[in-house]
Amino acid sequence: MELIIDVVGSCDLKCPSCPVGNSPHVKNNQGVMTPNKLREILEKATREGTVDFVALYNWTEPLIHPRLPELVRTVKSFGIPCHLSSHLNTLKNEDELMAAEPDHFRISMSGFTQENYGITHRGGEVSKVLENLKRLADARTRTGAKTEICILYHRYLGNLDDELKLRKLASKLDIAINPVWAYLMPLEKMLAFAYNDSSYSPMTEEDQGILKRLALPFDQAIEIAQRNRKQPCSLIDNQVVMNARGEVILCCTIYDQDKYKLGNFLDRPLKDITRDKHQQQNCKNLCETCMAKGAHVYSVYGSSEFNKSAEQNVLKHYSSALEMNSRGSLFYFIATHLPAVRSSARFIRRYLKKFLRV
Numbered sequence: 001m002e003l004i005i006d007v008v009g010s011c012d013l014k015c016p017s018c019p020v021g022n023s024p025h026v027k028n029n030q031g032v033m034t035p036n037k038l039r040e041i042l043e044k045a046t047r048e049g050t051v052d053f054v055a056l057y058n059w060t061e062p063l064i065h066p067r068l069p070e071l072v073r074t075v076k077s078f079g080i081p082c083h084l085s086s087h088l089n090t091l092k093n094e095d096e097l098m099a100a101e102p103d104h105f106r107i108s109m110s111g112f113t114q115e116n117y118g119i120t121h122r123g124g125e126v127s128k129v130l131e132n133l134k135r136l137a138d139a140r141t142r143t144g145a146k147t148e149i150c151i152l153y154h155r156y157l158g159n160l161d162d163e164l165k166l167r168k169l170a171s172k173l174d175i176a177i178n179p180v181w182a183y184l185m186p187l188e189k190m191l192a193f194a195y196n197d198s199s200y201s202p203m204t205e206e207d208q209g210i211l212k213r214l215a216l217p218f219d220q221a222i223e224i225a226q227r228n229r230k231q232p233c234s235l236i237d238n239q240v241v242m243n244a245r246g247e248v249i250l251c252c253t254i255y256d257q258d259k260y261k262l263g264n265f266l267d268r269p270l271k272d273i274t275r276d277k278h279q280q281q282n283c284k285n286l287c288e289t290c291m292a293k294g295a296h297v298y299s300v301y302g303s304s305e306f307n308k309s310a311e312q313n314v315l316k317h318y319s320s321a322l323e324m325n326s327r328g329s330l331f332y333f334i335a336t337h338l339p340a341v342r343s344s345a346r347f348i349r350r351y352l353k354k355f356l357r358v
Contacts (some may be wrong), residue, residue, distance in 0.1 A: 001270075003045060003054045004241040004252050007033040007071055011061040013087055013123040016210050017154075019186040019255035020059055021122055023201060028257045031244040035070045041246055041265055042078050048270040053081040053103070058241060058252055059186075063090050072100035085152070089124045091132040094139035101145045107133065110154040110182065112162035112169075120156060120182070120213070130169065137173040149175045154182040155310070156213045157317050180301070181216035181310045186255035187286075187295060194222050194293045215317075216310035224305040225294030233296040236277055236287065240265065248273050250283045253299050260286065 009030035014021035045051050054075045056062045063086045065071065075082040081103040088107045109129065111117030117126035133151075140147055151170055153163055163179060170177050184190060184207060192200040193211070211218050241249045242265055243257050250260040260283055262268075262276050277283055290296055297303060 001045065001049050002052050002239045003041070004058050004239050005033065005038070005041070005054065005056055006058045006060045006243050007038070007056045007062055007068075008060050008065050009244050010064070011059070011087075012064060013061070013089065013121055015087075015121050015123075016206055017120060017182055017184050018059065019189065022184075022189060022204070022207060022210075023186065023255055025202060026256050028255070029243045029245055029247070032065060033071070033244040033246070035067060035074050037246060038071055038074050041242070042075065042080070044266060045240070045270070046078060046080075051078070051080050053083055055083040055085070057083075057085045059255060061086060061090070063088070063092070069093060069096045069100040072097065072102050076101065087121060087124055088129045088132045088136070091135055094135050095143055098136070098139040098143040098145040098147060101143075102147050105136070105147050105149045106178075107149070107151045107175075108154065109151050109166065110156060111159050112165040116156075116159040116162050120154065120159075120210075133169070133173060133175065137175060149173075151175060151177045153177055153179045155179050155215045155314075156182050157215050157314065158213070160215075160314065160318075181306060182214055183216065183221065183298065184210055184214070184218065185253065187251065187253035187290060187299070188255060190253075190295055190298070191289060191293065193218060194295065195289075215314050216306055217313055220309045220313075221298050221306060222293060222295075224303055224309060225298040226292075227294070227305075228297045228303045229291055229294035231294075231297050231302055233287070233291065234300055234302075235296060237274065240270070240273070250277060250286065253295075254286075 009028060009032070011020045016022050019026065042051070042054070056068070056071055056075070062068055062084055072082050072084070083104045083106070084102045085106040085108060107129070108121070109117070110120040111126055114126050117124060117129075136149060140149065151166065153166065155163070163177070167177055184193070188201040189207065192198055192203050193207070235251050235253065239252055241252045243249065246265045247257065248262040248265050249257050250262065254260050262273050262280065262283070265273070278287070298306075
């Protein structure tokens, strides 16, 4: 099993494609998980099955936890891989954190310039993130940690130029980049637009604005997902998702904890929790609704068709920029760095296709 645990109940950014930023009507637990509570959870989980890894995050920001290095050490003491994910606007005690040696440390980014980053990582300052990337990499070197640091780059229309610039910096710091097509979450928001039904979640003008920025068009993504809806869900049975109080939530894509919780992990046998994911009526109904649209496939990019759709949309977007001879476009950036072919739009499009598949 994979344990997905929000060890805090909040995040200091309000990103519009994330429920912390787009679902203020949901009032989730704002607590903090203690190392002792985490140890109790791990003791029970390892008695009841095999834990593949522990992620100390889901929707919230683990680096604001005052005892995060201790939490990492707790996980590692069980011989289980530990994963972190952060927006990295905040970084404290980086040497202690790296000395605890989390196995995987993911940084969420959507721009190299504030112009792009500030829109989709609302409340964040990219200059701080870039500075903290270097601090984190230096701490890894000083402590000799073998932590894999990776930037999860959220691709929107208009921010691919920034990805090129970020790749240069990441290469110098020995940090990998994993680009993904941004989408609108949580599941409740996704279903609201898929079914055009605000009973799942309010649909706001800001949500509409984010949908227009997606490189992978939402309507096309839902069509692709629905064609592939018969795929089994890779989330429901493989993951156990918890909040900071140890309460189990149906799935990592869901935000409303009170509506879709299955009791406290420490109070119930794992087999009963797993059974109720499929039998508790509100959870069963949501799963059926989700799978009918293939949202479980969309959430994990479970078809190569998603890439094709996004690539076509990006090519169309940047082709328009090229035709307008926009100095801000990715085509212009590539052309000015490949002067021998700057007049060949066809070559530049071919180069872009290759870049998108990196």
